Amino acid sequence: MPQQQLVSNKVMYGAKVPSKTSNGPSKGLPPTPDNDMKCQPISAVCPYNSALYKFTIHGIFEFDSGRIKARVTLKTPIKTWSNARGEGKLFSLNLVDESGEIRATAFNESVDKFYESLEMNKVYYFSNYSVKPANKNFSNVNHDYEITFNSSTQVSPCLNDSDVPTTQFNFIPINKIAENDPTSYVDVIGVCKNVGDVVTFTARTTNKELKKRDITLVDQSNTSVSLTLWGSQAEEFDDTNQPVIAVKAGRINEFGGGRSVSMTQASIMLVNPDIPEAHKLKGWFDNHGVTQETVNISARTGTGGVGFDGNWMSFKEVHDAQLGGGDKPDYFNCKATVLLVRSENATYRACPQVDCNKKVVDMGNDMYRCEKCQAEYPNFKYRLLLSMCLGDWTSNQWVTCFQEVAEEILGVTAQEVGTAENTDQNMYNSFFKNATFKSFIFKLRAKMEFYNVSSWCVCDERRLKVTIAQVKPINFKEYNNTLMDNIKKLSDIDFTKEV
DNA sequence: CCCCCCCC
Numbered sequence: 001m002p003q004q005q006l007v008s009n010k011v012m013y014g015a016k017v018p019s020k021t022s023n024g025p026s027k028g029l030p031p032t033p034d035n036d037m038k039c040q041p042i043s044a045v046c047p048y049n050s051a052l053y054k055f056t057i058h059g060i061f062e063f064d065s066g067r068i069k070a071r072v073t074l075k076t077p078i079k080t081w082s083n084a085r086g087e088g089k090l091f092s093l094n095l096v097d098e099s100g101e102i103r104a105t106a107f108n109e110s111v112d113k114f115y116e117s118l119e120m121n122k123v124y125y126f127s128n129y130s131v132k133p134a135n136k137n138f139s140n141v142n143h144d145y146e147i148t149f150n151s152s153t154q155v156s157p158c159l160n161d162s163d164v165p166t167t168q169f170n171f172i173p174i175n176k177i178a179e180n181d182p183t184s185y186v187d188v189i190g191v192c193k194n195v196g197d198v199v200t201f202t203a204r205t206t207n208k209e210l211k212k213r214d215i216t217l218v219d220q221s222n223t224s225v226s227l228t229l230w231g232s233q234a235e236e237f238d239d240t241n242q243p244v245i246a247v248k249a250g251r252i253n254e255f256g257g258g259r260s261v262s263m264t265q266a267s268i269m270l271v272n273p274d275i276p277e278a279h280k281l282k283g284w285f286d287n288h289g290v291t292q293e294t295v296n297i298s299a300r301t302g303t304g305g306v307g308f309d310g311n312w313m314s315f316k317e318v319h320d321a322q323l324g325g326g327d328k329p330d331y332f333n334c335k336a337t338v339l340l341v342r343s344e345n346a347t348y349r350a351c352p353q354v355d356c357n358k359k360v361v362d363m364g365n366d367m368y369r370c371e372k373c374q375a376e377y378p379n380f381k382y383r384l385l386l387s388m389c390l391g392d393w394t395s396n397q398w399v400t401c402f403q404e405v406a407e408e409i410l411g412v413t414a415q416e417v418g419t420a421e422n423t424d425q426n427m428y429n430s431f432f433k434n435a436t437f438k439s440f441i442f443k444l445r446a447k448m449e450f451y452n453v454s455s456w457c458v459c460d461e462r463r464l465k466v467t468i469a470q471v472k473p474i475n476f477k478e479y480n481n482t483l484m485d486n487i488k489k490l491s492d493i494d495f496t497k498e499v
Numbered sequence: 500c501c502c503c504c505c506c507c
Contacts, residue, residue, distance in 0.1 A: 087500095138502040203504095208505080212506070228505095267504095
């Protein structure tokens with residue numbers, strides 16, 4: 001769409017604007033904009049002052065019509081939607097001035113009108129827009145309201161933009177990320193000390209093929225976190241010279257007790273931004289950080305203190321409620337007893353690299369090949385992948401668990417299990433026998449899996465796959481409190497009164 | 500008027 005959509009010489013609502021001048025930018029670009037338009041700060045944008053009247057020293061009324069002067073710090077791609085209420089297209093912007101930030105969204109005709117002309121990092125005047133409350137569930141800019149473009153909305157470029165800041169960050173140290181709730185948004189800054197491969201997979205929900213890449217960020221708290229990049233950002237990421245990465249509005253994810261940050265459509269990533277925090281961080285990393293040991297908060301702990309809150313269920317309740325039938329897995333907590341642990345195929349030989357757990361191929365010459373690392377090693381490490389039957393007072397359930405959880409339940413390391421398997425079959429068997437009839441508090445992940453039994457008749461077999469996300473010993477005082485809470489909820493009896 | 504942001 002043409003640049004002319006950005007009107008700079010039109011006067012709206014009688015605002016005082018100099019006439020069009022001849023010394024504008026080169027041909028094809030908008031004429032020299034008016035840099036003297038009255039504006040309100042972004043922090044003051046609300047539905048009730050989108051037209052402000054002012055009494056000037058000249059004794060006349062001026063309108064500033066809620067005009068703002070703002071830098072575009074995020075411009076999303078055009079997104080189309082189709083739902084029960086209709087279909088359409090939209091894009092959104094993050095707008096920043098010295099007072100704050102706000103999100104603006106353009107729908108349908110406004111997309112055609114403004115999408116091409118508005119450029120990242122440039123400053124514009126915006127006026128005659130609609131204002132509505134921001135939905136805090138989805139908002140990741142710090143403002144109570146958001147702007148919607150309408151048919152009267154005017155946008156004009158502003159070249160006198162030195163007073164308008166760039167992206168505003170509110171960084172938190174990486175070691176504080178886990179204190180925030182999963183699915184909330186945070187700003188983080190870190191040195192990219194590691195990059196993973198680009199991984200392609202098919203999304204369960206949309207069947208779309210997706211590309212992702214995890215990179216590892218570290219900061220002065222000597223803590224590292226995994227940042228997930230998507231699509232072209234994943235493919236084009238360049239980790240040359242361990243750049244500083246600043247992320248605004250990254251989404252916190254929880255997996256297996258660890259936390260990671262993921263880019264979303266509304267996140268902003270800057271590589272080596274020219275901001276004080278970045279220079280300080282790079283200085284720290286080059287002098288100290290590069291050799292420091294770090295705690296990785298994205299590691300799956302299996303036993304971490306995260307997330308036993310909420311959903312307590314018995315196995316019968318889980319089955320009755322058809323848990324795991326949705327698009328996403330369901331999590332529940334329960335107290336259960338190990339009834340049986342399968343000793344067959346409990347261990348596998350994995351790549352010896354610290355961050356790689358890929359199964360290795362025995363080359364037959366005392367060398368083991370990892371396809372992921374594309375390397376051969378003279379050694380390997382044992383890892384556990386256990387299948388076991390758990391029982392509670394209502395029913396039982398087969399579950400699987402991995403390394404850390406399996407070690408916690410067996411009470412021995414994967415290495416000990418693997419060694420015993422080859423040297424002492426009695427000891428090996430005893431590891432599994434000893435685990436039976438132990439009770440724990442489990443956090444379990446349930447997801448229904450479907451098997452197409454036959455291609456010529458529609459006959460889908462379904463099976464509930466349950467994985468242990470976390471395990472911990474039973475703290476009876478704490479568990480009894482949980483039971484008491486349940487009883488209170490089920491009862492009208494006031495337990496706080498003496499009987 | 501979107502608000503899904505994906506996977507282990």
